[in-house]
Amino acid sequence: NAGVMQNPRHLVRRRGQEARLRCSPMKGHSHVYWYRQLPEEGLKFMVYLQKENIIDESGMPKERFSAEFPKEGPSILRIQQVVRGDSAAYFCASSLSGTGLVNKGYTFGSGTRLTVV
């Protein structure tokens, strides 16, 4: 019973390139959350998605960032024209239901560490 799977684990991009981060939720989970952790900082919420819907993107930068969670396949966090300030660890978590948090909290994937050079 695999947990939340993220890939790649490490991603290096040159300034101006695109970064695509993938997150496969736990089996049966249809809710996905993306968080970003800048160096020496706590986690910051970015976006909450259900299958084919963005529910809350209040933490997403207005430009260059987008997220999707298609009917089939993993959730994708896409960063266009990356800049050095995008260098961070990006974590994804999943849950059965958005309000299922009361009982268990959620488990994070191992993360993608993006380095922009």
Next chain:
Amino acid sequence: QKEVEQNSGPLSVPEGAIASLNCTYSDRVSQSFFWYRQYSGKSPELIMSIYSNGDKEDGRFTAQLNKASQYVSLLIRDSQPSDSATYLCAVNDASNTGKLIFGQGTTLQVKP
């Protein structure tokens, strides 16, 4: 602006001592509270959740919640060097969609 505040530390305790980690939050309607442990270079790992005022114990860990004071703490008894990590306090957002607001984290160092 909803906030979760933690002392960044480092908090240094000798092996076998009790480590006390503290967290305050600003949103009075928050209902769910979590402590995550994060080792350097790893992802956060959920170690405790608490929803009601009072104490909740799980092994060497005790979470304490005081909603009137908007304060949540984590006690680690018989601290071990393997407990050395950053501890993140998290509070659910009032929207109740599962979104969490995290503190900056407290770095704990347990010295042998």
